[in-house]
Amino acid sequence: MEPEKSSNGANHYQNVACPFCGILCDDLEIGPSGSGLKVLKNGCVKSVAGFERPLVEPKPQVDGKDVSLDEAIAEAARLIRESRLPAFGGLGTDVDGVRAVIALAEKGGGVVDHALSDAQYRNFRVLQSSGWVLTTLTEARNRADLFIIAGSDVHKLHPRFFERIVCNEASMFSDNPPKRTVVFLGEGLDQSAVTGKERIGEIVTLPVKSERIAEVLDAMRALNKGATIPGDDIGGLPRAAVDDLLARCKAASYGVVVWAPPSLGFPSADLTVQAISEFVKDINLTSRFAGLALGGNEGAVSAGAVCGWQSGFPLRVSFASGKPDYDAERYAISRLLYAKETDLLLWIASFSPDLTPPDTDVPMILLGTPSVKPARTPKVYIPVGTPGVDHAGVMVRVDNVVSLPLRKLRQSNLPSAASVLEKIEAAL
Template sequence: MGGKVTCTLGEVKQRADFIIYWGGNPAECHPRHFTKYTIMQKSKFLPRGRKDRTMVLVDIRETKSVKAADIFLQVKPGKDFELITILRALVKDQAVSDEQIAETGLTREVLDDLVQRMKAAKFGCLFFGMGLSMTRGKHMNSAALLTLAAEMNAFTKFVAMPMRGHGNVTGADVIMRWQTGYPFGISFNRGYPRYNPGEFSTVDVLVRGDCDAAFIIGADPGATMPQPAINHLKRIPTIVLDPHVTHTSRLARVHITTAAQGIGAGGTAYRMDEIPMPLKPALKSPYPTDEYVVRRLNEAVAAKPFWLPEGKVPPMLTAQV
């Protein structure tokens, strides 16, 4: 679980009586989250379903999710980290000045009420979305929120969970953690995995122009990344694996069409709470699966000499300790 204080969505469905969505819009981005797991379900511990649960939404603007919320806190854009830090202080009865609270766009009454509700809950759950983790502060915001969840456990059961988009992005974290020990932003250029987001994370690598070839699978950076990153993808040989000819395919040297996961290709995908789900492909795709193509690529690369100038695998990489 990468050290975070978390649980499965099953536990949330059965037990969570206090739910906070922070920087996310589940009504439009994860439409079944409310009904399947968080607020509408009745359970042994919450027999009255929605009536037994309180839902708080923290966001910078009113979204469609506001309608489902009991309490909506409109935080000033870019002030999430400050608000989380203030909450962490209030939870521990530490002094916070009025100016500091005013900076977040909220009032002391609202925050005191929130802290009191958080402490009174039997099982609290913080879901955080890209509105928190991709804005000013980035991973520091996520870290602060995870710390708040951990610290709340001095009073009651509290957990946090990221609202992951994009199908199997959770699986990518899990597989990389399993295979390399790190979840993303990894370099193998010394022959062993090293982790350093900022240095090895894709946007930074592309904007600086560090890499001299790119292999893109199940993603479309040509449509989502900043222009300098796209310009670099155009400069270098790019290889794309995708069920469609995407924006990235158009600027790539090589595009290979593959079967869509869960529709033409079987396998496993991870849910956002890190539960693996088997896929049930309905259709027989005329295209090969990603797995088959990448395995063929691995075999083709293995037939070539090792990437060091000597063309041999150094003994330090194969020696067993």
């Protein structure tokens, strides 16, 4: 399906979905600029860097030497065929790409894991062990009157989150909705995007250390149940500030706690996610309250979703035995590489050059955007196009409730990761 074109001429597109963060903003306007693309409306730093990246079409390589695509595919198939336990990582691709890599892992007897799954597992462990109550981007945008940003630099990960979800002037239910309170629970969080007197009533800053957020939330759970907590401070915050936050939560008509697992980069951060989830459950008994987990950049949400419906398990699945075998610790690719338990790494990075493969002496097959710069020369390098720029595709949004179509916006000879993976599978 072709993207909606404007009346401004050829290759000028409206309502374009952006694949460069998990929010998948779908209101961009993209036009031509010389031989490339330009973000004309509703862009951010991530979308500009992605869409305006110059088109480069290098040839595939084997051991650093240019070869044909067929030769590169044949060599990749040989390496997988001769591998004892290949690891399929990175997974910076769209839904079709993840489907193809899982099919290849099944046939080649390998392990599947996303480059950002360490962060995802801060959520997965809680979902598996105790569950949670989550909302969606649309529900939060239209209903919430209280946002608590918990220990996460949301603006850095998702530059348009506040613009689109928190600071929107109108909602689905009112052209003049009530003002919102935004609470930043954490140290050094970027508040610059929370603007607009029409919608933002109050901004509250509670500079608690990230690793003590769980302590604050657990204390509020106890206080909400009538427990007595001694002392003048809780989690490094004045007791009065914690009491005030609890009162705001109880008075909210629809409160949302927002966190981004990639920001919670400290030991046992899944316990903080669990504290958020349990607090939300308790407040939700008497008021409307929900969590909202962000993250999901580099196709991480799509990878987890596809792996779930294809294998029955989230990421970190091995197909070495001929059937899916799940182990969240054993099959982490970072651990497999460190322990020398894998003898081949196939890495996919089709969205941005930031998803660089790990520096390892394990032989590597790299399917990457031409701007990816690995620390070592891969055994096989096949340049691939970017979904939503060089070819069409589908991605799952960060809240896991919407799959959005991505459009082909320019003419490119770069193949999709999915098509390359399918050819490698056929050559095994």
